[in-house]
Amino acid sequence: MSTLTQPPAAPADSGTSASRRGPRLRGMTWLVWRQHRAAFWTVLALTAVGAAWMVYQRGQMVDQLQGFGWPGELQEGWFEEFDGGPLNQMGFGLAVAHLLTGVFLGAPLFAGDLESGTAKLVLSQSAGRTRWLVMKLAMTGAAVVAAAAALSSLYGWWLSPVEKESTVVDWTSQMYFDSSGPVLVGLTLFTTVTGAAIGLLVRRVLASMVVTFGAGLAVMTVWNRYRLELGSPVRVTTEQGVGEDAPYPELPEGAHELDVSHLTASGETVGWGTCNLETEQKSQACLEKNEVVGWAIDYLPHSQMATVQWTGAAILFALSAAVAAFIVIRGRTYVP
Incomplete structure (x- = not known):
């Protein structure tokens, strides 16, 4: 394998110290990590900050609710004094986060290599097209799924004390329905692979980001129009x-x-x-x-919230798999 697709070999006398450091990334895994490590670290950092903030705000909300009688029956008119601002702000932020992920992580995934010529250089070595395409999709998909799953789980936990209080929360609204449970994971994965497919076809980073932004808005519009039809009135x-x-x-x-x-x-x-x-x-x-x-x-x-969310997420996962398959099949012949 070319040195382009694997890390530099360690000196012969460093075997003992290398084993102490544990397993190291090699080959295509190392290459993809090196190319996109800034984006992966950014996703990890933002996830950690968001998680810490939600844990803190959840504690603040519980303290406030306890003053109104929670976990027992809440006093009359409590919702007039309840501060749901942080809950709403985070819900809205998570509801649109998948759009930003598609634009800034998905769109440049292949477009960057194609525009700069890195793809031609990589594929001129021993790395195969399919392996290159699959590894990029797999590592990026794993990163966004893990981040979205962590944040949506924490938001659902934060939301749980008031999720049935219609005076505070409309569970069918975008900021709550799309930000808790598996929906955020499905939307984030689908928007990311869609951005990657657009980048593969457009081959220019900036143009791919613009097209992905428009496509993401279209997805949000269609999703918000039809998601409640997944329920049983x-x-x-x-x-x-x-x-x-x-x-x-x-x-x-x-x-x-x-x-x-x-x-x-x-x-x-x-x-x-x-x-x-x-x-x-x-x-x-x-x-x-x-x-x-x-x-x-x-x-x-x-009571249908979880069922509708999982049904919608299953559809989004299936669409993501279809787009990923298109990328692999199309990329094997379309990439120079």
Whole structure:
């Protein structure tokens, strides 16, 4: 193997000291580490800082909640004094972190070598294309998955005391749903390999970063539009009218309301705005005409959060594997 793809050989008399230092990276693993060690160390440092900050802030939040009666029943109106700023800020930061990872780590992964000519130099030696492509993807993927898994786990732990409190947390929102559990891992991996694929095709670092940023925004838009459709809506109804004195359906703690309708005598529903006419007389006539007998509310219970997250993450992992396979297959013939 060429000296390009392996570390310099140790002197013959240094075998004992080398063994004391433990195993060393060699070959393609060493090369990929050397090329991207600044990015890997940055990811590690940011993960450590984020983890430490979340542990500290979680302690602060628990102290605050204990003043309101936690872990027992919280005193009335506690949420008006609760400071959820740090929780919201970190949630938003994690929710967009995958976009930055794709731009600054994924996009330059292959584009940098192709633009500078390093890829041609590496592949002119004994290193094979497939090995080069797979090792780059594997090491980068392992780094981002480990970082995202650590941060999402800690954020979920931080969030757990108030995750069912709808007055503080909407678990279906981007900053909470995408930042806890496996979703952050899936999004980060998918955006990173997508950036790598874009870099492989575009071959210019800056252009690849710009295209990856746009692609990442598109992924976020599509994901936020369709993710809740992975759940199974539950309906609760009443059959005691819809007037001022009529009871309104009660939802379980932490439920996310999807739709509100009028329930008819036949069991069908009509939009609640259908009979929202300009006069009370016309509204009442409309309700009678449609034989409205009560309310119907569709919602997602908080108990489905983990199921929806894992289903979405499974889809993202499958898409990541497909993009990675494309990179390997395309890169074997596309890379000079």
